[in-house]
Amino acid sequence: MSSKRLGRISEEIKKIISSLIRNELKDPRIAPMTSIMEVSVTKDMRYAKVYISVYGSDKEKNDTIIALQKAAGFIRKEVGREIKLKYIPQIEFALDTSIENGIYMNQLIEKVKKQESEKNEF
Secondary structure: HHHHHHHHHHHHHHHHHHHHHHHHHOOOOOOOOOOEEEEEOOOOOOOEEEEEEOOOOHHHHHHHHHHHOOOOOHHHHHHHHHOOOOOOOEEEEEEHHHHHHHHHHHHHHHHHHHHHHHHHOO
């Protein structure tokens, strides 16, 4: 299957799941600042891995992942209703920590810059 088609399907699944999280899922465990970062669909379109980012504490992140895993059947059914595919992918959620990693790296860079400027002052 062409990677272009997989990309379009991934983006469409991303839109549908984002809308479901925002409008349909009423689980209080899902953090209000939850966003879908990426959806990766396998070539045979049997599985889709959804990477989510949650702004909040570690407990909120874990609770959100658990709630979304519990709602995976409902989400899969809604994806199947919106997109006509031969196979509706089995959905798995994973926490995307790239934003936190980027912030941490930026803090380290700023710390090194500060130390370098203090060295140059002497």
